[in-house]
Amino acid sequence: MLRHLTLFLVLLAFWVLLSGQVDFSQSHQRYLFGCGLVSCALATLVAARVGFLYEEGDFTGIALRQGPYLVWLLGQILASNLDVARRVWSPKLDISPEVLRIPYETETDLATVIYANSITLTPGTVSVMIDEERREILIHALTKGKGPSLRQMHDRVRRLEKKA
Amino acid sequence: MDLVLTLITIVCLLVGCFFSLTGAVGLLRMPDFYTRLHPAGKNDTLGVLFIVTGLLAETLKYDYGFFVGAKLVLVVLFVFLTAPAATHALTQAAFLEGLKPWGCNTSDPALGGEETTDIAEGVRDV
Numbered sequence: 001m002l003r004h005l006t007l008f009l010v011l012l013a014f015w016v017l018l019s020g021q022v023d024f025s026q027s028h029q030r031y032l033f034g035c036g037l038v039s040c041a042l043a044t045l046v047a048a049r050v051g052f053l054y055e056e057g058d059f060t061g062i063a064l065r066q067g068p069y070l071v072w073l074l075g076q077i078l079a080s081n082l083d084v085a086r087r088v089w090s091p092k093l094d095i096s097p098e099v100l101r102i103p104y105e106t107e108t109d110l111a112t113v114i115y116a117n118s119i120t121l122t123p124g125t126v127s128v129m130i131d132e133e134r135r136e137i138l139i140h141a142l143t144k145g146k147g148p149s150l151r152q153m154h155d156r157v158r159r160l161e162k163k164a
Numbered sequence: 165m166d167l168v169l170t171l172i173t174i175v176c177l178l179v180g181c182f183f184s185l186t187g188a189v190g191l192l193r194m195p196d197f198y199t200r201l202h203p204a205g206k207n208d209t210l211g212v213l214f215i216v217t218g219l220l221a222e223t224l225k226y227d228y229g230f231f232v233g234a235k236l237v238l239v240v241l242f243v244f245l246t247a248p249a250a251t252h253a254l255t256q257a258a259f260l261e262g263l264k265p266w267g268c269n270t271s272d273p274a275l276g277g278e279e280t281t282d283i284a285e286g287v288r289d290v
Contacts, residue, residue: 017238020231081183081210088190088203097199097265120248123206126198128255140255140265142202 004044011040065160072156076122076149084123084142099128100139102150107161115157119150169225176218184211196266197258205251212243 015036016022024030087094106112116127116137125146129138139150190203216236223233 017231017234077206077210081207084190084203085183085186085207088186088193088207093193093195095194095199099265116252117245117248120251121206121209121244123202123210126201126205126255127252128198128259138259140198142199 004048007047008040008044011043012036015040069156069160073118073121076153080123087142095142096144098141098144098146100141100147100150101131101136102139102147102154103134103136104130104154105135106154106157111157111161114160115154118153118157122153125150166225169221172221173218173225176214176221180211180214180216180218182211183207183214187211197263198255198265201251201255205247209243209247213240216240 019032019036021029021033021036024033104112104115106115112130116130119125119127119137119139124142126140127137128140130136131138139146184207187203187205187207190207191200194200194203216239220233220236223229223236
């Protein structure tokens with residue numbers, strides 16, 4: 001039930017943000033806000049029906065602890081973006097592609113998605129496939145030697161999950 | 165103050181354009197499908213980040229209010245969430261179809277076979 005409420009409030013905040021409805025002085029404004037309330041409730045019900053809310057693990061906690069991780073990730077994105085840009089513009093086209101298998105130990109699907117998404121966001125590496133049986137992520141890298149930084153990223157995602 | 169904001173806008177837009185252009189040039193220069201996705205999918209995300217930062221400075225200058233700025237931030241958020249998913253979907257589709265990455269040591273049993281250095285070799289007959 002707590003999850004239903006959390007989702008509802010997040011959706012409502014999102015709705016207010018997009019619509020800009022913060023003034024209730026006139027009746028049509030109150031009517032519009034009522035419509036917003038109804039549609040948020042409806043979305044919450046649908047999400048519950050399709051099982052979106054029954055994901056195991058500390059969903060909200062992971063979402064809230066993103067802050068420092070996002071800052072770190074942004075730094076990584078900037079640094080490797082410059083690296084890729086340099087390689088694109090260099091006349092020699094200095095690339096040496098490689099396919100890697102990196103094991104992952106994340107417990108929840110959400111953390112796995114965060115990890116795979118971060119790998120793809122960081123230029124120079126793309127997550128190709130998640131092998132759920134062997135618990136490995138198949139990665140295509142533009143240059144060799146990306147392994148250590150990806151493992152460091154994995155440890156950071158694990159910490160997001162654990163701190164509960 | 166207006167001058168500072170204008171300068172921030174100009175610098176951010178120029179940097180954003182540079183990264184977007186790099187993405188396009190990379191797309192043309194890279195040897196195969198997988199390597200092309202690297203500059204195309206990612207330099208663009210950073211390009212969007214810088215361009216929106218520049219526009220954000222502009223909304224501050226003309227005092228457009230909180231909601232316009234918040235929507236700009238949301239644009240960045242959605243691009244950062246969806247761009248990797250799209251790139252991942254493309255690579256996975258290509259990989260499952262059996263397209264071999266160029267210049268990789270494909271001794272991994274999942275990839276099957278020897279190193280492909282010729283682009284044509286890596287492309288599966290369709």
